[in-house]
Amino acid sequence: MAAAPASRWYNAVWRWHFYAGLFCMPFVLWLAATGTIYLWKPQIEAWLERPYDTLTPAGPRASAAAQVKAAMAAMPGATLHKYQLPERPGEAARIIVGRKGIETRVYVDPYRLRVLGTATESERPLRVVSDLHGTFRAGNPGSYLVEIAACWTVTMLLTGLYLWWPRRARGLGGVLYPRLRSGKRLFWRDVHAVAGIWVAVLALLLISTGLPWAKFWGSYFKEVRTVAGTLDGPQDWPTGARNAMLGDHAEHAGMTMAHGAAPGGDLDRVVAAVYPLGIAPPVLLAPPTRGTEWTVSSDAADRPQRTSITVDGTTGALTSRRDFADRHWLDRAVGYGIAAHEGALFGLANQLLGTLTALLLATLSVSGAAIWWRRRPQGLLGAPIALSRPRYGTMLIALVLLLALAMPLFGATLGLAVVADWLLLPRWPGLRRWLGRAPIRA
Known part of the structure; x- marks a missing residue:
């Protein structure tokens, strides 16, 4: 029997969450590590440059x-x-x-x-860390790749909230804290869900405040502002690879x-x-x-x-x-966001909150990898099997369109993925089976 349209949408969300997670995991771990180091830039630079700041005045x-x-x-x-x-x-x-x-x-x-x-x-060490964080030190192509990973991380977080949102939950176990005595399978599932629930809002804020630096999104934002007449002088932040002379x-x-x-x-x-x-x-x-x-x-x-x-x-x-x-209110909004992103807006508390967000994102990635590794069939990627719980497709369509408009690189890469999924994969049954993409009946 063919799956109902609503359940097919649920299955699609489940699968795209899985694929987005596999793609984003290494990037999230990399960005969490380099971002955490950069959060502590004032303390690290003070330590590195202490030989130049302890001179004895002579006249x-x-x-x-x-x-x-x-x-x-x-x-x-x-x-x-x-x-x-x-x-x-x-x-x-x-x-x-x-x-x-x-x-x-x-x-x-x-x-x-x-x-x-x-x-x-x-x-300089912290400049290297910044470039590794924003572009992998690969110039604008690296910036595009980081931006794509960031956009798909947003998708991963939103689809994760949609899939894991508590329904008919009994107590707070598995919602606000993991259940530690229910076996390894449930433990990793709870760790993944709880980390996602706690970190989702902070991570979305962190990603959105980082996008103005990205080459494509930053240029897109600038063009939109030019058309809207809100561009007010030069920006106070770089986009893409930074010019060494500036x-x-x-x-x-x-x-x-x-x-x-x-x-x-x-x-x-x-x-x-x-x-x-x-x-x-x-x-x-x-x-x-x-x-x-x-x-x-x-x-x-x-x-x-x-x-x-x-x-x-x-x-x-x-x-x-x-x-x-x-400055224009948009420049001020971005300025506040960037300061918070770099851990500078409200001092030590900002640095600690940023570090906690990075740790939770790393936990989300590691627990997701553990769940996948434990449940994957031998020799297959182990994408989620088809499910039949009904959800509302119209809201999902609207959300996807909104995300594609807000993050054009996400829309472009999603379009390529959909084309590959619908048009190319049917020609390679072996690859389709390995990906766990069972045929969909009309």
């Missing part, structure tokens, strides 16, 4: 121009890209210079004008432009003008690409604290200022 601090001159002498042919405003005594100056298409961070003792060390910006976020409207030589007196005037403003650190001073205006920007991890100003280097006069509150 007055040299001028900023003298510090830059020392850095440039160590990097012949380089141009100044950014000077980082020192935060405290005993701290080495950070001067970022560009040479042959590569940015290098030069650490200078501001008291003795000695170069203490150099580091290629793209190879650092963490593009400056000067996202265009790569050569920085001119920095007049010494100008830099000192800008430093003197910026210090009293109390801008959230780290504060980066970039020389003009043309004219006399220096760009001064806060690179604070907590993005709502960021400020961007311009200062006339010849006079030290403030010529413009734009605080976070001055």
Whole structure:
């Protein structure tokens, strides 16, 4: 007897949850591991850079121009890209210079004008972790792959909630906590379900706040905003692979432009003008690409604290200022989301919550793999068997269409998967049988 349309929809959800889980598991584990490391960036970087932050002052601090001159002498042919405003005594100056298409961070003792060390910006440990997290260090193709995995993880979570939502449950066992004395099969099932229920909302927020960085979705979001007339100046976040010459976020409207030589007196005037403003650190001073205006920007991890100003280097006069509150509400919403994603919005509690979310996602993946491994038939993939419990197909169709509109790469890859499932698999009965995709009768 043919399966009823509603039960066929339920079976399809069950199968797509299974396939999405198999595809997403390795990506979820990778992103959870790299994301957790990056969450603790402030503590890790403070430990890694402690040799440059425990200097013994010896006389007055040299001028900023003298510090830059020392850095440039160590990097012949380089141009100044950014000077980082020192935060405290005993701290080495950070001067970022560009040479042959590569940015290098030069650490200078501001008291003795000695170069203490150099580091290629793209190879700094936490920058490497960030790139591994966002692109697998594979450029824009890696960003596309991460985005596809993120979109299918959303699908996995939503279909999992649909399948596992408590129905006729007796007590909270298996719903809010796993039953530990009911055998291994039920234990892994409960661990998977409970981890999914606890992590679903946090994980969906985590994924949605990460999508603006993705190459395709970030560009899609920007195009939609352009059409809607809500684009308000350059974005404060990168999309896809980051340009090594621009650092963490593009400056000067996202265009790569050569920085001119920095007049010494100008830099000192800008430093003197910026210090009293109390801008959230780290504060980066970039020389003009043309004219006399220096760009001064806060690179604070907590993005709502960021400020961007311009200062006339010849006079030290403030010529413009734009605080976070001055940005379009969409930019502010994304800024709050990114700060929360990176664990910077509400301090240590944010880092702990992000770590807990990553651990629950890893638990979800490991328990799902354990369930699959224990139940799979020998020699087969072990996709779920056909079931007959009725569910509502119309809501599922609407949800799929909504997800496809919100995440175009999900829609595109789902379309390819459906075409393969309906048109190609029937031509390979052996592969269809191995995948557990039994023929559907009309």
